[in-house]
Amino acid sequence: MNKGLGKTLTILASVAIALFILSLAIACPIYIRQFYYAQIQALNLPETTGYSEETMREAYDEMMDYCLGQTEEFGTGQLAWSEEGRSHFQDCRGLFKLDAMVVLWSLIALIFLSAMSRLYGTKPERIAGRGPLFWGPVILLAAAIITTLLAARDFYKFFVVFHNTFFPGKDNWIFDPSKDEIIKILPEEFFRNCAILIVTVAIVLCIVCMILDIAKGRRNPSAEK
Secondary structure, three states, X not given: OOHHHHHHHHHHHHHHHHHHHHXXXXXXXXXXXXXXXXHHHHOOHHHHHOOOHHHHHHHHHHHHHHHOOOOOOOOOOOOOOOHHHHHHHHHHHHHHHHHHHHHHHHHHXXXXXXXXXXXXXXXXXXXXXXXXXXXXXXXHHHHHHHHHHHHHHOHHHHHHHHHHHHOOOOOOOOOOOXXXXXXXXXXXXXXXXXXXXXXXXXXXXXXXXXXXXXXXXXXXHHHHO
């Protein structure tokens, strides 16, 4: 076995696995619209906003259709919106596209690395008895735990830091409810629940991958050495 190539494959595959899990977890609240629909009653939005569930679904769907590139025309149903608000969702559109690309390219990278491994007859080296299915997730798992602790301590501060990081130099994410009424149906609690969903999916996928790697090592005891 080419140990240099084996270690390189392990490192690259670990990174690709971590990126795939993270981007896939982020995609869950973005693409699963039923997650938002479930929040409408759970957060008592009809009572707190005065809008019907149908109005909120229509507004959310039109906004998400734009953010996901399914339409070029921005809208929020019957709810009022401003150019400043639209510009923020245009920024979101770019980030959503980036996440989809990371899902796709990290998966392609894993397929490519697997093909390279077969082509050169070299398996990823098991570092300290563990392979990419362990090291990629364990690093991501550690990051997820740290992020969760920070968010749990002060979610609003975390929310602000997040927006300042991904929307540098912009404040168009600070909505005026009288001009961009959609913010009324997207309360802080909804974004908190999105974060919980993302972290939960990431943790579950990480644990599954780590268990698979450990099981693989037990089936091949020599690989643990």
